Amino acid sequence: MAASQTIAKTVYAGAFVHSISLTELEICENGAIGVDEAGVIQFIERNGSEEWKEKEGWQSAKVVRLDGKGFFFPGFIDTHTHAPQHPNTGLFGKTTLLDWLSTYTFPLEASLSSLPKAHRIYTNFVSRTLSNGTTTCAYYATRHVPATNLLSSICLARGQRALVGRVCMDSLSPEYYRDASIDSAVADSRACVEYTRSIDPTGAIVRPIITPRFAPSCTAPCLAALGALARETHSYIQTHVSENTSEIQLVAQLFPESKSYTDVYDTANLLTEKTILAHAIHLSKQERDTIRARGAKISHCPASNTALTSGCCRVRQLLDEGLTVGLGTDVSGGFSPSILEQVRQAIWTSRFVAMGDPSAGAADGKAKLSTAEALFLATRGGAQVVGLADSVGGFEVGKEWDAQMVTLGEGVADGAGEGQVDVDAFEVGGTSTALLESTNVDVFGWESSEELVEKWVYSGDDRNCAAVWVRGRLVHKRNDVVL
Numbered sequence: 001m002a003a004s005q006t007i008a009k010t011v012y013a014g015a016f017v018h019s020i021s022l023t024e025l026e027i028c029e030n031g032a033i034g035v036d037e038a039g040v041i042q043f044i045e046r047n048g049s050e051e052w053k054e055k056e057g058w059q060s061a062k063v064v065r066l067d068g069k070g071f072f073f074p075g076f077i078d079t080h081t082h083a084p085q086h087p088n089t090g091l092f093g094k095t096t097l098l099d100w101l102s103t104y105t106f107p108l109e110a111s112l113s114s115l116p117k118a119h120r121i122y123t124n125f126v127s128r129t130l131s132n133g134t135t136t137c138a139y140y141a142t143r144h145v146p147a148t149n150l151l152s153s154i155c156l157a158r159g160q161r162a163l164v165g166r167v168c169m170d171s172l173s174p175e176y177y178r179d180a181s182i183d184s185a186v187a188d189s190r191a192c193v194e195y196t197r198s199i200d201p202t203g204a205i206v207r208p209i210i211t212p213r214f215a216p217s218c219t220a221p222c223l224a225a226l227g228a229l230a231r232e233t234h235s236y237i238q239t240h241v242s243e244n245t246s247e248i249q250l251v252a253q254l255f256p257e258s259k260s261y262t263d264v265y266d267t268a269n270l271l272t273e274k275t276i277l278a279h280a281i282h283l284s285k286q287e288r289d290t291i292r293a294r295g296a297k298i299s300h301c302p303a304s305n306t307a308l309t310s311g312c313c314r315v316r317q318l319l320d321e322g323l324t325v326g327l328g329t330d331v332s333g334g335f336s337p338s339i340l341e342q343v344r345q346a347i348w349t350s351r352f353v354a355m356g357d358p359s360a361g362a363a364d365g366k367a368k369l370s371t372a373e374a375l376f377l378a379t380r381g382g383a384q385v386v387g388l389a390d391s392v393g394g395f396e397v398g399k400e401w402d403a404q405m406v407t408l409g410e411g412v413a414d415g416a417g418e419g420q421v422d423v424d425a426f427e428v429g430g431t432s433t434a435l436l437e438s439t440n441v442d443v444f445g446w447e448s449s450e451e452l453v454e455k456w457v458y459s460g461d462d463r464n465c466a467a468v469w470v471r472g473r474l475v476h477k478r479n480d481v482v483l
């Protein structure tokens, strides 16, 4: 499924679900979405309407029909993850951020000086994120130029939208994994920006992103030089902020002139409308105000925040204050490459905040995120974070077809029917192994459409992701699916 495949005019027929506001999902049980050869949505019909069959040029369109339980859903947007850390997914023991970095992360990242190793990890990770319905991903790579460029090439070839960043770190990192100088950090980052622009000049699929690892890994002049490079090359910027309390203390020691962690980045001109800040757990009101004033965006990484016991981010507060928030898997601080898992984890974290997590202060009854809100963060919120709100994240005429086909299995065998059950009349068997293996979502047939969405969110996984498209191109398909 290379990005070079030609796209036929296609009508996606069946149920579709997407966010229409932070709090509302549209669930259309019988729709038809027409996508042209450029991957752009040309019409949306609801309530079983088939008017499109009369539309000029659409009579011979290919039809992808979703029968049975399931729905088309916008592709997920992962606003923060580390592709080279994928082999460490699930490996973090009882570490917290700073010892996790030195124990697990720096040795693995440093080993991607080997291009064959980088190839093996990156091809696997891009396949893994695509198979989980992720159509856009903001990737940290490593500090190696060839391996970073390889990741850009793989994303382009596989057709996954990506922001790909070479990691800059000229300070406090181990000798074996550190930029030799500010000049080399900037020159290597520039080389990656130029490479990504050379393979995808319009940036439709891959774009570069300037990536200072985090303030403790960079000297102030290096941060300032990267701010200047981002401005000169009109690039996106990603970094981490306010993840862990020891990290925040370290930043205060390293940058005594700065008012706060956020101020370190602001001073270096790294807070722009194109900046993605991962974590943002322990920010002060003043820091949140600065981030909002600069138009920078936040990637909420709930699985990682819990795995590394970094804290519970108060997402409701961020949203109420007008900040823009998306979800990030943050592999391998995060233990899953799935944004659906982050949807669940974001909901759990919000409940811990609601119950009064010690690091989150007093209980906050309003904190709980609904399923609809978490799905908004996974799609439209993410699209705002990565600068694609006009083209992806929901289904509207003029938007591009970045979508996944969610299937919810054949359903649980109807052995008993309604009414009185005579135990002796039934064979004491069980649901077939094949059915158990094909999905984790048991559908009985009496669920409402809203309930099916809830069941998918709480127990679905990549087995429910039958096919994935980016700009109308098929970029992943489950083996059993015939389209």
Ligand SMILES: O=c1[nH]c(=O)c2nc[nH]c2[nH]1
Pocket: 082, 097, 101, 105, 213, 214, 240, 243, 304, 330, 333
């Ligand atoms: O979750 C994180 N993952 C990382 O790789 C990292 N580096 C600095 N800070 C970090 N936080």
Ligand SMILES: [Zn+2]
Pocket: 080, 081, 082, 240, 278, 330, 333
């Ligand atoms: Zn991270």
